[in-house]
Amino acid sequence: MDFSIPSHVQDIVRRVREFVDTEVIPLEPYIHRVERGGLTPEMLTSLRAKAKLAGLWAPQLPPQLGGLGLSLQEIVPVFETAGRSLLGPLALNCAAPDEGNMHLLHLFASEEQTERYLKPLAAGEIRSAFAMTEPPPGAGSDPNMLQTSAVRDGDHWVINGHKWFTSGAEGAAFLIIMARTNPDVPTHKGATIFLAPLDTPGIEIVRLVPTMGADDLGGHPEVKFHDLRLPHSAILGEEGQGFMLTQARLGPARLTHCMRWTGIAQRALEIATQYASEREAFGNRLTGHQAVQWMLADSATELHAGRLMIQQAAWLLAQGQQARQETSMCKVFVAETVNRVIDRAIQICGGKGITRDLPLSTWYEAARAFRIYDGASEVHRMVIARQVVKQYAQ
Ligand SMILES: Cc1cc2nc3c(=O)[nH]c(=O)nc-3n(C[C@H](O)[C@H](O)[C@H](O)COP(=O)(O)OP(=O)(O)OC[C@H]3O[C@@H](n4cnc5c(N)ncnc54)[C@H](O)[C@@H]3O)c2cc1C
Incomplete structure (x- = not known):
């Protein structure tokens, strides 16, 4: 077993530490609910521009998506160092939920979905949210209880359902929605993931669920889908692979x-x-x-x-x-x-x-x-x- 950290990773860790200490930590009071008004979009844009300039943008993404191209093992100390502040990962575009969503899209998005969603997400131009969890009696710990349904209508799907804790949904450009496309088989065979621009008619952000902790960008909203109509091409991967x-x-x-x-x-x-x-x-x-x-x-x-x-x-x-x-x-x-x-x-x-x-x-x-x-x-x-x-x- 070799536990040494490669020198190029050590160098990134050192620079991330310096960036977090000098640029990120001073802004913490805005997300810790100490300074009124929270972190403004302008502050975040400026912070992210500095991260790009410092060559620290998206350590986990491949260079063709504008990232540093580090492997999962290499990002371990880098993410820990960015994570010294709740704001650090956001500054470097390696925060939840976008980081996990980018990984998912990188693995499974079609060419069109890559252009439309993944590339602007990787560039930090837009944000995303992952809508899986539902209030009772829907899916929480047990995904088999998934209630949100998607019914085929020609070349389209019609989605109805109720989600909550769709972190980051307020102000996001699109949602990644888990819905049941086949009610006759277990969830692991009958669920499908759809990508939906947030401004599609039929998506209602009911409320930002108030939670303890810091101000998370985009909150943890409750979301409803009322006859949300999406083309077949909105499916990520294949039907039933959700x-x-x-x-x-x-x-x-x-x-x-x-x-x-x-x-x-x-x-x-x-x-x-x-x-x-x-x-x-x-x-x-x-x-x-x-x-x-x-x-x-x-x-x-x-x-x-x-x-x-x-x-x-x-x-x-x-x-x-x-x-x-x-x-x-x-x-x-x-x-x-x-x-x-x-x-x-x-x-x-x-x-x-x-x-x-x-x-x-x-x-x-x-x-x-x-x-x-x-x-x-x-x-x-x-x-x-x-x-x-x-x-x-x-
Ligand atoms: C801050 C925050 C952000 C989140 N962001 C997202 C998001 O972006 N997208 C998304 O889809 N979801 C999100 N979630 C939802 C999260 O994934 C769920 O809260 C979690 O999966 C648990 O589901 P639940 O809340 O319905 O709890 P329930 O399923 O109601 O479970 C309640 C409790 O029951 C106990 N329990 C459950 N099953 C068992 C078992 N088998 N054995 C023993 N005890 C058990 C556990 O103690 C559990 O905490 C977020 C939640 C929080 C708090």
Whole structure:
């Protein structure tokens, strides 16, 4: 096993770190709901222009799409460094949901879909959203409960349904919609993905669902489809392949979430370490108290383990393996680690940890969702346990 990071990747990591420190972190108050009005489109455009100028745009995309052409393994430290701020990945065009959506389109889009959707998305000219989850009684943890239907009408499809948590949909140029095209077979055979411009008649953004955490660009809207009429050419891949395509998106997307969140957790640990190094109590620096030392040690150890799990799962995916068990293990472990590390950092910083003077309180709120989206921890444990039992039976 070779754990060394190639020198060209080290160079990118160093430059991303400098960019995040000098250009990104100063803008954090606008998404942490500290500065009123949030991050304006002009601020984001200017930040992204600086990222392009610095040669840091879209590390994960191939050069023909304007990216740096790094492999899944190579982006591990780059995404972590960009992820030191919730705004960093957005600046570099490697944030969710666009990053996962670009990956999906890169794998499966037709030439026409590539021109219309992928290229402007890769250039940062437009944004996208992925509409899978539905409110009860529709699909949530269990995709078999998918209710949104698409019915064929000549050369067109007519879609009706109700989604929510369509992250980024407000202001997006298009939606990636999962709908059931064959109600007589299980979802993994009867679901299809459609691409729909947001201004197509029949798409209603009902409301931006208010959530805890930072201001995420485009929110997490509730969306309804009323007789949304799309041409057959709006299908991504083939009819009935929706579930298979989603799996191709979700495996790497779970890992990239883990990479970015590791960056936030690492910074939380650094903030806690700085506070503990300067603050005194009972005649000693906080770093001199064993209870604090153990919190720092546990956080550093868990982050180290998470990084190795990410690297190994990325390596398996790069070998062409599905790595379902490993990506699930990674998702559970890193999501729970990130929540614990931020929680400990708040504890170490005492009352200051609760204030908005530090970013910890916003991260604490924002990280909570990571244990739910892209599969709740319980669902991933179910996947892992199934494999354990299967292996035992064999
Ligand atoms: C901030 C945020 C952003 C999101 N962005 C998107 C997006 O862009 N696109 C999209 O389509 N979706 C998105 N989601 C939705 C997300 O993927 C779902 O919330 C998630 O899949 C869980 O579905 P659910 O909320 O319906 O929970 P439910 O299915 O109602 O499950 C509720 C809880 O039940 C438990 N549970 C479920 N199954 C099991 C089981 N087998 N064993 C034990 N316990 C179980 C878990 O604790 C789970 O949290 C987002 C969610 C959040 C919070």
